[in-house]
Amino acid sequence: MSASRTALVTGATGFVGRHLVPALQAEGWTVRALTRRPAAYDGPGEVVGGDVSDPASVVEALRGVDVAFYLVHSLDHTDYAERDAAAARAFSAAAEAAGVGQIVYLGGLGADGDQLSEHLRSRREVEHLLARTSVPVTALRAAIVVGAGGISWEITRQLVKNLPAMIVPRWVSTRTQPIALDDAVRYLVGVAGNPAAHGRTFEIGGPDTLTYEEMLQLAAEQMLGHRLPIVRVPLLTPRLSSYWLALVTDIDTRTGRNLIDSLGTEVVVTDTSIRDIVPGTPTSYAEAVRRALAQPRG
Template sequence: MRTEQKKRPVVALSGASGYIGSRLLEKLKKSFDIIALSRSGDKRENTEQVTWRSCDLFSQVDTEKGLKGADIAVYLVHSMKPSAKLTQASFEDMDVILADNFAQAAKKNGIKQIVYLSGIIPPEEKLSRHLRSRLEVEKILGSYGVPVTTIRAGLIVGPKGSSFPIAEKLVNRLPVMILPSWTRTKTHPIALADVLTALQKSVGNRDVDNKAIDVGGPEVMTYKELLQNLAHVMGKNFRSVNVPFPTVNLSRLWVSLVSGMPKETVYPLIESLSHPMVASKSHYAEGISDGRVTFEKAAKQALKEEAQSISSSSKKPKIPSLPPRQDVRSVQRMPLPSGKDAGWAARHYMNWVSESLRPFVRTEVDEQLNCKIYLSFMQKPLLILSYAKERSTSHRALYYITGGLFANAKESQQGRIEFRQIPGKQEIIVAIHEYLPALPWIVYKYTQAPIHMIVMFLYRRHLEKLINQREPAPSARKLAGQH
């Protein structure tokens, strides 16, 4: 970092080693000092303008340390890929944890602005999982009082990422395309360069505090027209057959197969294509919303950069990756009875395990809320959960997994289970992080792991029953209203 008496503003950039983050870093360091956050940040070299920090955003402690000393924070994170050897979680629920950690850390560190890259949200009540999650993250980031600027972009035309590479692979690999009705939906592609400009103009710009800004390129087109234009740029003949039905579920499958991209990435994106993804005038910001690069020019540039990247990738020194671990992340969302919080849910869960799994399982909870879980006929506990009082609040109860026959506590000091209330909702996230099982992996995967999911399912059903018992039936509410 610079050491002049008059320091430049400091930007904490999450996802700094990623597709968009690495390019945004180059633009921002001209005017700001950068704290570049990455899971492998300690493996990278610092410069005068850029300090790298290793940061696991699933850890609230890590996130607080990562944002320390920053004035502004940029959030470029999306959890559409598995984050452990075994991931029992939806991307939506993992995104809740990441965003909540980031927002709380920003508040604690006195961050003045969060800039978040999201997707265009159409004015429809029933959104796809992907778009619903993007909107939920936006709300969570702003739930602790730090001003949030959201840049909402549709299909970003760039050499990596997700949507454009999928389109490029479809055009390149399919001699004839079967085009369902969703390919006649409007989309508003935007060049990567224009997205970077929009983000750059928003960072440190207090005029766009607490605003959601739609950005788009100079052309609006259907997905069919986009594929036709891309085929023209690539010098391919475009042959297609229109079909009059949506077939979104079938499309997810064949797009994943043809593109070779993981279903965790493809499925949520394809589900969103039935929505018109066009920038809205109600979310317009002068000098930020209007992208200037045409689709043709952006596509040519993206294909050129991709070709250069492939040819030079073998020559570049590789950044050492994190060593593989046989770790587990399991995240489930559950309803929370009215008037109850995450602290209640954690204590209630420990009692419920003992009562519902009797006579096979018993639990012991001491005055400090530490918990031991046993099989009834065994003297040694299966799991020892140590309550982290200093890291817990009414909205988050945290337990470290510190021992037991089922836990490899010697190898992992950060294995933990948390009960976290989602800001603004009467819902909780129950999550296990960095858990290393003591059982051989194949045994764990086909015994303890599925049993855990069954227990979580049963606890969710239990909470749903509690809520239904407390709520009067519709007829009773109607009668109550008449008196």
């Protein structure tokens, strides 16, 4: 790959972004790391200041960019859907004006339709809004990304660590298809600058389809050496579940509520065509957990 290619990573200080920047550099990309607080950034790449919701603030950051990675969200706000939609419109327009060659977006799995939660509908809306300009968009849809510091993984890790037994809601029986952080980053890098991925949507996941209860128990086996007693409570609502999470983890109530709303939606891979574009063997959930436990939460 030519070293002259330039990538912009939005959300460069976030869970996925801070791993994506060095991975792109390792493949020869010149990387700009976009953040609202450039003075506080101490990661790799060229740091640039900007806010995706303010087109004027990202004009210089987007100049000469071949691929822009869109990894931002506003889950910690009550009006996150409106904020994220406005930011997607602003960013895609700025990218088109700057002549960006491709936008790569990491969104959420789940079949289109009324069954999607508000959170997943918002992720899908952002995907569609980014694609409304002439800039080709590649969308990768994922369920839980398993890695140290990821919100969904931290919920799993802290529940297992802090509770000798669990009283859980019905959503623990919902099926999902988690993906290792290393695989998510590998797919993001693999589609960047790849014409075969332009204008396409790919579903990405690991090889294991599990319920949330199975994920908790497999994590418990690796962390504690045994499984946990689990009791299901049918009437534990999303609101009560979010308060429960806030009590036993360091995840704030608002973010927890927005995530929990999605846990009743089955999110599994139905199309594996990403493997034709980015070959490789996906990492098992058990191995993803081992790697996450070995990494600093950073």
